[in-house]
Amino acid sequence: MKINPESETIDMLAKTILVAARTAPKAKGKDDIVTALLETEDVETLASAMEEMAERKGDGFTFFNRDAQNVRNADAVLLIGFKTESVVGLNCGACGFESCKDMLQQSKVNVDFTGPHCSFKYIDMGIALGSAAARAKDLCVDNRVMYSVGAGALSAGLLDADIACGMPLSIKGKNLFFDRK
Numbered sequence: 001m002k003i004n005p006e007s008e009t010i011d012m013l014a015k016t017i018l019v020a021a022r023t024a025p026k027a028k029g030k031d032d033i034v035t036a037l038l039e040t041e042d043v044e045t046l047a048s049a050m051e052e053m054a055e056r057k058g059d060g061f062t063f064f065n066r067d068a069q070n071v072r073n074a075d076a077v078l079l080i081g082f083k084t085e086s087v088v089g090l091n092c093g094a095c096g097f098e099s100c101k102d103m104l105q106q107s108k109v110n111v112d113f114t115g116p117h118c119s120f121k122y123i124d125m126g127i128a129l130g131s132a133a134a135r136a137k138d139l140c141v142d143n144r145v146m147y148s149v150g151a152g153a154l155s156a157g158l159l160d161a162d163i164a165c166g167m168p169l170s171i172k173g174k175n176l177f178f179d180r181k
Helices: 005-023 040-057 063-073 100-104 119-138 147-155
Strands: 033-037 076-082 163-170
Touching (some): 005 033, 005 163, 033 119, 040 063, 040 147, 063 147, 076 119, 076 147, 119 163
Antiparallel strands (some): 033 076, 076 163
16 A cells, blocks of 8 residues: 555656646747756755845845745746747837837846847746646646746756746645745
8 A cells, every 4th residue: 555645646747737838829839938847956956046036135035035945845846938039020019119120139138037028928938837827726736836936946047048937836735835924
């Protein structure tokens, strides 16, 4: 008899959740989404980077410390982001520039994330994150999409992306991400 065998399924469930992110609809069918499932040894690297960011960013960013503890307590951590220099080519202005060409000529800034980018790439990432969260819900896996986890992962060099969010996963008896303090 195996007691509590559900804990052995987390890697398979995490990969299934990433399938939902990968297959989510993308503008013009162009897939610039980047995904990752952290290895056990990467978890402490990520959590430490998040704590360093909390200290560096100062007041208003202490939630990075709380989220770092969520990462440590999670059963798995997913990263979903994008890396691209491409645009959809609609000249829609949603990026804040009159044309795609104007946006592409701007100098990139790099704070927590790198930008500007075509707004449709952000929408694609949002749809991928939503699809992943929905799949996690369907699989009864507790999860939470976190900016702090993505920013920490990029700061630590764990993912080659322009922007990312993290999604810690948990299959414990109580949702770790529900009543966080």
